[in-house]
Amino acid sequence: MEKFQFHRDLYSKSALIKTAYNFTDRAYIHLDADETYYYVQIAAKKNVDLISFAEFQNEMLAQSVRHEIYLQTKNIRELLVARTVASSMADIAEVETSSIDEAPTVFSEDLILKDWFSEND
Structure with missing residues (x-):
């Protein structure tokens, strides 16, 4: 069993x-923690090589960078999503308004139950 510690x-x-999740297959x-450190204990599953500290440390660094990029770009992503949703809502409102004006006022089963193949042969 390997034991590692990482400064909080x-x-x-x-x-x-x-x-830790990335290594659960192996x-x-x-995981444990105190005021200063995170503690990691790793036991290899059967027929699998034990994870080295260097391998775990490299993955910690990669995940830390991903988390930092996530934090730094959060506002930009929220702004892009908000603008996309807002612009699509305006488009939907225009489509709904135009289709309401052009739609027939009376519906009948004949309009709804048309056979596409008989109309488009």
């Missing part, structure tokens, strides 16, 4: 959990 000031809890992982 350098790594986020999110990065630690994502890193190992049993136990």
Whole structure:
């Protein structure tokens, strides 16, 4: 069983959990923490090589960078989504208004139950 520790000031809890999850196919992982460190205990599953500290540390670094980029780009992504949704709502309103004006006022089953093949042969 391998035991690692990571300083809480350098790594986020999110990065630690994502890193641990990435190795659950190869190992049993136990996480713990105190005021200063995160603690990781790793036990290899049967017929699988044990995860090295360097491998786990590289994945922690990768997950930390992903988390940092997520935090730095959060406002931009929210703005893009809001603008996209707002512009699509305007388009829907225009379509609904134009189709209401052009739609027949009386519906009959003959209009709804047309056979496409008989009309388009």
